[in-house]
Amino acid sequence: MHLQTEVLVIGAGPVGLALAGDLGWRGRQCLVVERGDGVIGQPRMDLVGLRTMEYCRRWGLVGEVEASPYDRDYPQDNVYLTSLNGYELERQPMPSMRDEPAPPESPQHRERCPQNMFDPILCRFARSQPSVELLYRHEFLSFEQDGDGVTAKIADLATGAEKTIRARFLVGCDGARSAVRTQLGIDMQGRGLLTNTTNVIFRCPEFNRLHDKKPGYRYMFVGPDGIWATIVAINGNDQWRMSIIGNARERPEYTNEEIEAFAHRALGRPFDLEILSVLRWARMELVADRYHEGRVFICGDACHLTSPTGGLGMNTGIGDAVTLSWKLAAHLEGWGGPGLLEAYGIERRPIAKRITAFSTENLRTMKQVPTSEKLFDDGPEGAEARARAGRALAEGLRQEWFSMNIHLGNRYTGSPVIVYSEPEDPQAIQAEFDDAIHYRPTSRPGCRAPHAWLQDGRSTLDLFGRHFVLLDFGGPDAASHAFTAAARAAGVPVEHVRLAQPEIASRYEKRFVLVRPDGHVAWRGDAIPEDAQRLLATVTGHQGD
Incomplete structure (x- = not known):
């Protein structure tokens, strides 16, 4: 059987689905091939980060995320304890x-929506896009x-x-052991294996009634050798994920009795639990040497592997997908150059290196x-040891909890x-x-265009996504019309938006700001360049033509 599509995506995890959905949202044809059946046996992520929620806003998915089965009233405290x-x-x-609340810097806030709810x-x-097709139980060869x-070549696993x-084009969103990356011969660099960890999902409806602590989202258990396990509220109700943190030297396979013993140690007493699933996995720090070769690309975990201590793996992968999607669509529509x-890789690899480190x-x-x-001592020395450990964790992990x-x-x-047309300070x-913590909104080229509330109740972010947007904070003039005319002549979709809100003009710093479909600033200035065609050629990838 012979099939045809514009973009073939291998892997229907959150990154592959986001890429397919965004391509379909742009009107492009996409076929997704997935070896599994779409059922999530054990969720590997549960944080939908702030930037990902902004993309969900763009796609009209915020209501669905907020309506997911996770108990949105469940407290999200991070708690450090002996047990x-x-x-x-x-x-x-x-x-x-x-x-x-949503922070001042964004119209959204992060959400707790585990993978079995988010996927x-x-x-x-993705399925709602007429140009997208999903093939489950098919294996890429x-x-x-x-x-x-x-x-x-793919194989139908049923027949x-x-x-x-x-x-x-082909995009490998096929995870840590990416077959696409392997066939491309792309190596990965970094610290490699960090720990061998075992994740256990267990059910215990009365778990928080078996101890005297205020409920928390993540319980982190400290022993003589540091934190040895965490337990998180995976649905804010009756299911919990215990991560037994090992080392890089051993790859243990625990029996159910041993797993129960770890859970009893964490609670500080025996209790009944129902083990739902066990996942043994290797915690890695690796980034691919390159992100594409010819017409084949990799995305998400296929190009960066990171410890989940920060909740950045999937969220960075969805950033990859959004950045790649508009570039592929531009090429398919004829206005995007090589x-x-x-x-794509030049922009995204430094981000991957940043988040993995x-x-x-x-x-x-x-x-x-x-x-x-x-x-564990009851006396003054024990109290001092606990205070010292608590301070170190609270101060050291502050950047993880507040990593805007x-x-x-x-x-x-x-x-x-x-176009970087201003002096830069390396x-x-x-x-x-x-x-990691202090985000300073700016419209400097390459940055995410800042959020601000428009008079009609929308965010400035709601203006971006489909095409380039030329924000204009001044009055009518011939230069801006000449720029949009040059864009039309080149077939480049550019919308000219004039904003008369001084507070937004102050935040955006320049009279003109050109924002890309992914919401990053491509160029800014107080005057339109005389050679508008050259500017357009650069931001659309035709500068070498």
């Missing part, structure tokens, strides 16, 4: 999802590419029948907390499709890059 019936060392209070939302979004496209798919496709540092803080056997600059402050520097850029 739930032992000593509480420190607590980071956090509001429930219902009570958490179906993305799946419905191989591909060959030429100057015009990619020919891939064993092989099928051939012809596509203009430089756009080359820019950040997440590993959070893990290091957890594992190297100052502690000893005195932690990691989510919103990812600036693309050195991109061939962004030290200031590096300082912003190193700061």
